[in-house]
Amino acid sequence: MSRILVKREDGLYAIWSTVVDDFIVDEATKEEVFEVYKEWALEEAIKETETALDNVENFQRRSYQELLEQRNEMHGDNYDDPEFWD
Numbered sequence: 001m002s003r004i005l006v007k008r009e010d011g012l013y014a015i016w017s018t019v020v021d022d023f024i025v026d027e028a029t030k031e032e033v034f035e036v037y038k039e040w041a042l043e044e045a046i047k048e049t050e051t052a053l054d055n056v057e058n059f060q061r062r063s064y065q066e067l068l069e070q071r072n073e074m075h076g077d078n079y080d081d082p083e084f085w086d
Helices: 030-059 064-075
Strands: 003-007 013-017 020-030
Touching: 013 030, 020 030
Parallel strands: none
Antiparallel strands: 003 013, 013 020
């Protein structure tokens, strides 16, 4: 959904939705805008996580072991050794 945050003449904020061509939030303070955006971000993060977990359960093409071997080929077997980074 496309949204446009606007500042009103009275210093408050409103959020316009281009989907419904109307304000979906009006007369909001900065704090309220933060809360709305946090809620939307959390909803999106939950959806993205559910999709990622579903994909790995149903469509995983490479195993953890394969990726670990690839990492070791690229960076060496001692990549996890703290002295590697010193």
